[in-house]
Each structure stands twice: as C-alpha cells, then as structure tokens.
Amino acid sequence: MPENFLFDPADVAPRLLAWYGLEGRDLPWRGCRDPYRIWLSEIMLQQTTVAAVIPYYEKFLLACPDVAALAASSPEEVIALWAGLGYYSRARNLHAAARRIVAEGGGAFPDDLPGLMALPGVGRSTAGAILAIAYDKKGVILDGNVRRVLCRLFALEGDPRSAAAEGKLWGWAEALTPEDRPHDYAQAIMDLGATLCAPKRPDCPRCPLIDLCRGRQLGLEMVLPAARAKRSVPEICQVALLLERDGCFLVRRRPFSGLLGGLWEFPCREVAKGTEPAAAASALLAELGGKGGLRELGRTRHAYSHFRVEVLFYRGSAGEAAAVAETAGELWANERELAEIPLHGAHKKGVPHLARERWNCHDAPSIKAKE
DNA sequence: AAGCCGGGGTA
DNA sequence: TACCCAGGCTT
Numbered sequence: 001m002p003e004n005f006l007f008d009p010a011d012v013a014p015r016l017l018a019w020y021g022l023e024g025r026d027l028p029w030r031g032c033r034d035p036y037r038i039w040l041s042e043i044m045l046q047q048t049t050v051a052a053v054i055p056y057y058e059k060f061l062l063a064c065p066d067v068a069a070l071a072a073s074s075p076e077e078v079i080a081l082w083a084g085l086g087y088y089s090r091a092r093n094l095h096a097a098a099r100r101i102v103a104e105g106g107g108a109f110p111d112d113l114p115g116l117m118a119l120p121g122v123g124r125s126t127a128g129a130i131l132a133i134a135y136d137k138k139g140v141i142l143d144g145n146v147r148r149v150l151c152r153l154f155a156l157e158g159d160p161r162s163a164a165a166e167g168k169l170w171g172w173a174e175a176l177t178p179e180d181r182p183h184d185y186a187q188a189i190m191d192l193g194a195t196l197c198a199p200k201r202p203d204c205p206r207c208p209l210i211d212l213c214r215g216r217q218l219g220l221e222m223v224l225p226a227a228r229a230k231r232s233v234p235e236i237c238q239v240a241l242l243l244e245r246d247g248c249f250l251v252r253r254r255p256f257s258g259l260l261g262g263l264w265e266f267p268c269r270e271v272a273k274g275t276e277p278a279a280a281a282s283a284l285l286a287e288l289g290g291k292g293g294l295r296e297l298g299r300t301r302h303a304y305s306h307f308r309v310e311v312l313f314y315r316g317s318a319g320e321a322a323a324v325a326e327t328a329g330e331l332w333a334n335e336r337e338l339a340e341i342p343l344h345g346a347h348k349k350g351v352p353h354l355a356r357e358r359w360n361c362h363d364a365p366s367i368k369a370k371e
Numbered sequence: 372a373a374g375c376c377g378g379g380g381t382a
Numbered sequence: 383t384a385c386c387c388a389g390g391c392t393t
Contacts, residue, residue: 028372046378047376048377048378048379049378049379049380049381051379051380052379052380084377084378084379085377085378086376086377086378086379087376087377087378088377088382089375089376090374090376100378163372199381200382201379201382214379258375258376259375259377260376260377261376265380302377302378303377303378303379304377304380305375305376305377306374306375306376306377344375344377345378345379
C-alpha cells in the first residue's frame with residue numbers, strides 16, 4: 001500500500017465496477033463508443049444536470065449526427081440547438097472544434113490526451129472522460145462528482161478548489177483509475193457521485209466504498225466537501241420593449257462573445273436603482289422611433305449564477321415602418337416566429353405575456369408616453 | 372489566482 | 383430560498 005494512503009487504491013475500482021454492474025444508470029450516450037457522441041455528451045454535461053441534457057442531446061444528434069454535419073452547420077444553427085442549455089461558449093467551442101477536426105484531421109477524432117485537450121472547450125477532465133469512455137484508455141476524471149467522492153473518501157477538509165487541494169485530488173483520481181476497464185470505471189465513479197454520494201444526504205449504507213471511506217469513519221460525510229464561501233448576488237432591474245409593427249416585434253441578436261452570446265432578445269435597458277422603470281421604457285421607445293403610449297405586460301424574475309434580474313415587459317408601437325432600420329442582427333418576428341427564435345431565458349419568459357394580453361388586456365395598466 | 376459564464380433540479 | 387451540477391477560458 002502506498003505510504004500516503006490509508007487503504008490500497010487498487011481496492012476501489014473492483015468494488016465500483018461490481019456496483020456499477022448492478023446499479024449503474026442507463027443513459028442515452030451509454031452503450032456506444034462513438035467519440036463524437038461521447039464528446040457531445042461530455043460538453044453538454046459540463047455544469048449541467050443529466051435530466052436537463054437529455055432532450056438537448058437527442059435534438060442535437062438529429063440535426064448533427066456526426067462531426068462532419070456539425071462542421072457544416074452555421075454558428076446560428078448551432079446556437080439555436082443550444083438555446084436554453086446555458087454556458088453558450090460551450091456551443092461555440094464545440095462548433096469551432098468540429099470545424100478544426102474536419103479541416104485539419106480529415107474528420108478523424110483525436111484519440112490521445114494532448115490531442116483532446118487541444119480542442120477548444122476540452123480541458124483535462126473532459127479529455128480524460130472522452131479517453132476513457134470512447135476509447136477505453138486510462139483517462140483520469142476530476143469533475144464535480146469525482147471531486148465530491150474523493151473529498152469524502154480521503155476526508156479532505158478545507159476548500160476543495162484551492163490549488164493545493166486540486167493537486168491532491170488529481171493525484172488521488174489518478175491513483176484510483178485502473179488500467180483495466182477504464183470505460184466502465186469512468187462512468188461508475190461518476191454514477192456513484194451522482195446517486196449515492198450525492199451532495200446532500202449521502203446514502204452511505206448502500207455505498208460499495210463504505211469500509212474504505214475516511215470521511216465516513218470520521219463522521220464527516222455530511223460536511224464534506226467544505227461549502228464554498230457565499231457570494232453576494234446583485235439584483236438588477238431591466239425594462240424590455242416589445243415594439244410592434246404590423247403584428248411583428250423587434251428582436252436583436254446579442255454579440256457572439258460574452259454573456260448569452262449569439263442569443264436573441266427584445267430591446268432592453270437596465271433601470272438604475274431609485275429611478276422609474278416606465279421612464280426608462282419611454283426613453284427606449286423614443287430612441288427606437290416608436291410612437292404613442294406604453295403598456296406594461298407583466299414582469300418576471302430570472303436568476304443567473306452570479307446575479308438576478310427582474311424584467312419588466314412593456315408593449316409599444318413602432319409607428320412608421322421606416323423608423324427602425326433593419327440590420328444583420330435585427331429582425332421583426334410574429335408570435336409564432338418568436339417561439340422559434342433562440343431567445344435567452346429571461347426574455348423568453350416575456351412571450352407568453354403577449355398571448356395572455358389578448359384575453360384580458362383591460363387588466364394591464366396603461367402608461368402615457370412622454371412627449 | 373480569481374472572475375466569468377445559464378439554467379434547472381432539489382431539498 | 384440556497385445550493386449544486388459530467389468545467390474551461392480569460393485576465
């Protein structure tokens with residue numbers, strides 16, 4: 001047994017593999033070794049739950065069944081397939097990587113660690129996962145599931161994201177990964193973290209590693225890994241304008257870089273604290289050449305990881321058709337088309353207000369526009 | 372090393 | 383409500 005281990009690391013994989021054979025999950029991307037599909041699933045699953053990914057995965061594969069089809073798609077098509085899944089740089093990187101694979105590798109998928117990590121959007125952990133799951137090579141994974149399992153198994157106290165902790169965790173992950181059946185092991189340890197060794201209330205009595213687990217022995221399974229420091233979550237207020245012209249509404253595409261890159265939204269503006277939202281909406285209407293009054297359709301809240309926004313939706317009229325120029329990133333869409341356009345979540349929530357308004361428009365307060 | 376980047380499930 | 387997730391990229 002290695003000196004710094006309290007148990008033989010070779011004991012772990014056989015137990016996990018036996019457990020996985022009985023309790024492993026059946027997921028859409030399992031049972032295949034197509035590197036493209038494994039890669040797609042791994043990218044979609046970054047910072048995202050399995051249940052959220054499954055419908056996107058199925059839809060994406062119908063549109064882009066292989067790397068050549070993905071490479072041949074446009075950035076707009078790819079972002080539309082990703083709309084609602086979040087972290088849109090993943091979609092951009094996926095697309096860029098597919099084009100690189102086709103252009104430089106003749107369509108051959110990388111099958112070693114450096115080749116995989118060279119792909120945009122593929123880091124050390126994802127490369128290890130693809131190596132193991134697609135090629136059954138010894139690929140080491142340190143994702144959220146594995147990190148939690150290892151923090152408990154080795155009773156790692158303190159911030160698991162610190163550089164020192166990361167070093168230890170990668171070392172342990174490497175030591176536990178077997179040469180034999182890495183494909184099954186990768187999915188087994190992730191399944192353990194996703195089911196029994198869950199963030200809250202780990203089900204230790206059913207765990208195949210219970211007699212090895214230092215965290216359990218010390219009674220720390222409920223408090224490990226150490227919670228992240230709480231961060232303040234700013235609250236932002238925003239007005240969004242549903243500007244109508246002939247039954248259509250103006251939407252714009254956001255720049256491809258940055259927050260919600262490539263997604264569409266209604267014209268909008270942040271409302272400074274202590275100022276009147278209706279005034280901000282009126283100013284926005286005036287800038288766009290709109291005419292007449294504004295009517296508040298409703299308001300919604302939307303939470304991001306690092307801030308929250310309350311969106312107040314207003315409806316206004318564009319007046320003269322020529323008042324608003326059409327450019328590449330703008331279009332006028334009717335209600336049916338709005339349902340198809342990849343709006344980001346916060347503004348997508350505003351579309352139902354239009355349909356609702358038809359039924360009880362008299363309930364909505366009317367606000368006079370500034371002259 | 373720290374900050375940025377979404378959305379939904381879950382307790 | 384608060385936390386977390388099959389992380390990687392940028393600065």
